[in-house]
Amino acid sequence: MGLLTLLLVAFAGFAAQLVDGGLGMGFGATSMTILTATAMAPATASAVVNTAQLGTTLASGLSHWKFGNVEWRIVATIGIPGAIGSFVGATFLSRLSLDAAQPLTATILAAIGLLLLIRFARTRVDEQLKKRQESRPLLLGLGTLGGFISASGGAGWGPVTTSALLTRGRITPRRIVGTVSAAEFLVTIAAVIGFIFGLWEEMVANLAAALALMIGGVIGAPIAAWAISRLNSALLGGAVGTVLMVLNVPKVLDFLGVENTAVLVAVRVIILVVGLWLSISGARRRRRAAAENPPVDRTLSAPPTR
Numbered sequence: 001m002g003l004l005t006l007l008l009v010a011f012a013g014f015a016a017q018l019v020d021g022g023l024g025m026g027f028g029a030t031s032m033t034i035l036t037a038t039a040m041a042p043a044t045a046s047a048v049v050n051t052a053q054l055g056t057t058l059a060s061g062l063s064h065w066k067f068g069n070v071e072w073r074i075v076a077t078i079g080i081p082g083a084i085g086s087f088v089g090a091t092f093l094s095r096l097s098l099d100a101a102q103p104l105t106a107t108i109l110a111a112i113g114l115l116l117l118i119r120f121a122r123t124r125v126d127e128q129l130k131k132r133q134e135s136r137p138l139l140l141g142l143g144t145l146g147g148f149i150s151a152s153g154g155a156g157w158g159p160v161t162t163s164a165l166l167t168r169g170r171i172t173p174r175r176i177v178g179t180v181s182a183a184e185f186l187v188t189i190a191a192v193i194g195f196i197f198g199l200w201e202e203m204v205a206n207l208a209a210a211l212a213l214m215i216g217g218v219i220g221a222p223i224a225a226w227a228i229s230r231l232n233s234a235l236l237g238g239a240v241g242t243v244l245m246v247l248n249v250p251k252v253l254d255f256l257g258v259e260n261t262a263v264l265v266a267v268r269v270i271i272l273v274v275g276l277w278l279s280i281s282g283a284r285r286r287r288r289a290a291a292e293n294p295p296v297d298r299t300l301s302a303p304p305t306r
Contacts, residue, residue, distance in 0.1 A: 005038060006212045013052060013216025018223065019240050020056075025158025025180075026240055027056065029112050031213060032105070032154035033247050040209075042105035043093045044202045046154035047195040050090070051203065052213035053188045059218070061182035069178025071171065077136060078143035078161060079183030083190035085147030086157075090191045093152045094198025106251035108153030113244025115159050117275055120237035121282035134170055143183070151191040157184050238279025245271045 012034035019026035028049050035045040064070050093101060142161050149156030158180060165176045195203060203210075249271060250264040258264065 006208060008038060009035065009048075009209045010212040010216035010219075013056075013213035013218075014220040015216075016213075017056065017217040017220030019236065020158070020217075025162050026116075026155075026237075027053065027217065028150060028155030028157065029109060029116075029159065029244055030155075030240065033109055033244055035154075035209075035213075036102075036105065037247065040206075041202075042101040042154065043096065043195075043199060044206055046090070046093055046105070046151065047192075047199050047203050048206050048210045048213060049154045050151065050188050050191040050195065051207075051210035052217065053184070054192060055214045056217045057181065057185040057188050061185045064178030064181050067178070069174050070182045071175055071179045072182075074134065074139060074171075074179050075183045075186075077139040078146075078180075079186040080143070081140045082143035082147035082150075082157065082161075082183060082187040085144040085149075086151040086187045087147075087190040087194040089148040089151030089153075090194025091198055092148075094195060103252060103255035105153050106248040106255070108149060108156060109244050110248040110252055112149075112153070112156055112159045113241040113248065115163060116237050116241030117245065117278060118241075119163050120235075120241065121278035122285075134165070147187045147190070150187055151194060157187055235279050235283035238275065238282055242272060242275025242279060245275060 012031045015034070016027040016030035019030050031049050031052070032042075032045055035048060036042055040048070061070070093104075096104065142164055146157045146160035149160055161183075162176055162180045165171060165180070171179070246268050250267055253264060253267065
């Protein structure tokens, strides 16, 4: 892999970390989309992303633990099934042919983009906590599904788990992000083990790319912490979802037999216009809602006052 390509991969890690630092999700989806755009095979790109995340998820989990943002009970409940699903997903993707892996990965990334766009186009979720703990079956299911999608598509842990938990509103947002980030380290370890069994030679050959992606992410982390406080996270999330759909929906349509260039260009333009319009509208509605109803930050574990 040439120097120019490695610099592009490092930029992918940098950009992905800026997104992830503001949304609590997006490192995998953003970096996977950029890596596959360089003609890297989907399975190899997913292996590279997960290898890089060994460093980024560990640093993220430790940081959230230091600031008291982690519910350790939920980390174990969601992280262990997530690791199992991730191992299965990595093994599954490693055994797919390139022709079969490309449309699968594009479909997953497009679906993640749609999920992000829908989530951030809405008025913000009510952050007043419903005083009930999350059920164990739900956490087990979320972990398994998120882990499988994360490994097989190179992304999806954050969009699946974070979005679902935020929507239910039973844990404060900062603890959701911290808990999901801490659990992701377990998911990443399992994915890397799965890829070692199936793609060892490819992982060794692309180790430089994984290190470049990791370095870019590490450089982007402090900048994200500074910049995100000045950016609208809803607008950023919607924009990321729109970009993922613009890049991946045409690949899905092409696989389904839609090969007309004019049609594919029109689809891209429509997604871009509608997505940005929804993102901007959602950001405005959230800003108004935040001004009218400031969030109350309480923890799940805090006992009720008697």
